[in-house]
Amino acid sequence: MSLRFASLLVVAGVAATLAGCVVERPAPPPRRVVYVAPPPPPPPQVVEVVAPQPPPVEVIEQAPPPRPGFVWARGYYHWDGGRYVAVRGHWEAVRPGYHYVHPHWERHPDGWHFHVGVWVQG
Numbered sequence: 001m002s003l004r005f006a007s008l009l010v011v012a013g014v015a016a017t018l019a020g021c022v023v024e025r026p027a028p029p030p031r032r033v034v035y036v037a038p039p040p041p042p043p044p045q046v047v048e049v050v051a052p053q054p055p056p057v058e059v060i061e062q063a064p065p066p067r068p069g070f071v072w073a074r075g076y077y078h079w080d081g082g083r084y085v086a087v088r089g090h091w092e093a094v095r096p097g098y099h100y101v102h103p104h105w106e107r108h109p110d111g112w113h114f115h116v117g118v119w120v121q122g
Helices: 003-019
Strands: 070-073 076-079 084-087 090-093 098-101 104-108 111-115 118-121
Touching (some): 076 104, 076 111
Antiparallel strands (some): 070 090
């Protein structure tokens, strides 16, 4: 066998051996999908309002007919430092898992305390 033919066989053998070497990267780990629930509504920023006299008993407005997906937040009287001022009602979008507590006044020994309308869990 000639040297040239032997060299050709060696080169062909090495090429055939190396052709079968394949480096594969491992498959990436499957992605996890995580659902993050929206946070609850923030607590209201409340300034304590105390009036020396009770609010008027007059009704500010008539509640409109029900509207799907919304709650009517009734109008109320706001103490403006020396007198009551009527504030009209408005629509609030329903929040699943919560119920709406309307704005209202409560009598305490030191006067009438105002409570803002808030969403309460439950």
